[in-house]
Amino acid sequence: MDDATPQTPALEAIGIGKRFDTVIANQDVNLRIEKGQIHALLGENGAGKSTLVNILFGLYRADEGEVRVNGEPVRMDSPHDAIEHRIGMVHQHFQLVPVLTVAENIVLGNEPTRGRGLLDLDRAADEVTELAERFSLAIDPGATVEDLPVGMQQRVEILRALYRKADILILDEPTAVLTPQETDHLLEVLRGLAAEGVAIVFITHKLREVLAVADQVTVMRGGRVVGTTTPAETDQAGLAEMMVGRSVVLRVAKTEARPGAGVLEIRDLHVRDDRDRPAVDGLSLEVRSGEIFGIAGVDGNGQRELVEAMTGLRTIDAGAVLLDDTDITGCTPREISELGVAHVPEDREKHGLIGPHSIADNLVLNRYFRPPYARRGLRQHAAINSDAERLVTDYDIRTESIGAPARSLSGGNKQKVITARELSHGARLLVASQPTRGIDVGSIEFVHQQIVGQRDNGVAVLLVSAELDEILSLSDRIGVIFKGRLVAIADAGDIDRATIGRLMTAGSDAA
């Protein structure tokens, strides 16, 4: 890259300020995105990253400051304006219509027509195929979006932006929901797009990705830009320190597990998915008190159904789930929870939180009905609030008030609310799906310490994560799930990353 030629940046934010009531989400933010470069935006949960890119995409209106596209000041009043200026955005929560096909979703809003406003779906499909080939984002244009795994859905989102000829692409935590393989492929695609001249804004909490693809890095903290750097000038520890303002332990410090008696036993479990296809297919496992059992696997191999079945949320076809030798097969979610099972669900927005309820109410969502939070059917706000104050402090949940609705929190802070609630449940068994998805490095360190702390207190932990790093650094034993079965179970020390990776994608044939 030639640093000497001063070129007009593709996208520029100058002195952006944004408040939500009393919260200052952005303050005097300057950002410069060059053509053909990948610009990583980094920062703690609640630092103001999503707010900033939402302003750039016209979803929020800035209170102060100016946005320039190719050097020209522009008004960004709605996403429509942003699209006019050829800005595309891939949201963390996909904005797709589940019942429509891939091609229909991609052309939605710019549909090719055949005279008189008749949809020309054949042409749409052809155009999509062509586009997909050009950017090596292979996809079946006729597939229905709801049938696709997340990685593919995200591909649809990217293709949609490209279909609208975006030459500025904004991605808000695109890799949070991807498997390592999908992530690698996405990074590859982003490099390719940048080489074609597309300017890319890329938000992530994964420092490895930043170092791998970014040309420029901007770090935010507390609504302000605290610095810019390049991967050449820094490393993971340096980035982490810039984000959090202190040095961060990136490896989990933990002692040898001292497992006790078996807590959870699953015997030959069979469960079907939403489409009635077998998802868990004869799975057995045991988790003992004082150990962390990690389940590694590519998303969609039955993890979700396994967790839902054992927490009472999904019907079990055959097999048994035992908790301390009590058969809990067929018990209700409440009964299972009351027997001492805490559950961090993987989809925080849909399953983990009730957005309009206050943060305090969400922090007791698994225990609001029992003393001291309720007495004789009446809610006890004093107890609820004092618990909430404590958890907000302990887990460093960034909010102005525990009375604020949970939906006003930043993505990572929402995750912290759920994690805080479930880890303070006083459970014997903790089932955690993606407990650190979307959480910043500093908080991951804390959550990991908490999970290990639970283990050391004799809790049995079942960890399901698409982050192989997380599985490897936390687990005492690891099971690899493939097509609804555990194809391998091993002590963490006896299995390496490459083997797990092979087993995840090819099942036991690979071993």
Add this chain to the structure above:
Amino acid sequence: MNLLRSALVPLLAVVLAIATGAIIIELSGLNALEAYKALYDGALADRKGIGRTLEKATPLVMGGLAVAFAFKAGLFNIGGQGQLVIGALFAGAVGYGVTGLPWIIHMPLALLVGAIGGALWGMIAGALKATRGAHEVITTIMLNFVALNITDWLTSKVWREPGIIVRTPAIEPSAEIPRWSELPTGFALSVAAAFACWYLLERTTFGFEIRSVGLNPEAARYAGISVSRIVILTMGISGMLAALGGAIETQGVVGRYEPGFNAGLGFNGITIALLGRTHPLGVIPAALLIGAMEAGGSMMQFKADVDPEITEIIEALMLLFVATPILVRWVLRRRDASEISVGAHWGDA
């Protein structure tokens, strides 16, 4: 502060509706001031007028509560009319059929039987939703027809007063809800019901569960709340509220059950709930307002020649302005400072 803000839109809507109504009255060649004076005289000027307003407002509070309460669980109860006639008839049947009880027992007993009838009727729709996934809008509408036919049949065949008019016999005095110097005490009951609903929703764990199901049923299920149970119970309570409105009408106003006497009363609940912003306490002023319009409407017609249709137009305008706060804001040229919702994004469908 918060209360003031949420009351602002309905208040302005009412003012706008009255102003627009004045223009319509003037345009039809009448005197708006005179008309509104008559409205005031009929609805508020004296004890008698106030009594009329409260009497009209009572079933409206109950119908509005029924809709607002169900709405907290994310349910649309359009079955208020059916639930109301069931409550009205059952209360009437107990009111005349059971004799020899003291007032302190007979009056509440009739109310209770009416309420239970409505609760069970409401639960049918709830159970259909919880077990079969049938949408409550469809089932409650259909159940309205069923309820009307059942009550008609019961009135004409089973509990009929001898004679040519199809109606039940007059209730015993011991079942009556008395007036207290022109003022109907049934209104106090409806206000008590509104406060009870508010307390239940805001202070109890059961209310928390109802609101949780209404806001995010999936997350509520993950939190261990039985969504089916909440749906059935909420529809039961909602049906009970509407039915109590009918029972109070029978025991406090009409004195018996007579088919057609409360036609349409149940449907007004939707209007009232919207006007009250689906807040259990908000329905009280909303019902008083519409009650006053109804009570004063006849006086407007009598004294100022204003057609009843114009009264209805003004009521409809109030609803229109409340339901479309954008109109009110537009009129006030006041841009809402709150955030553009992310849902308004182009990708949404």
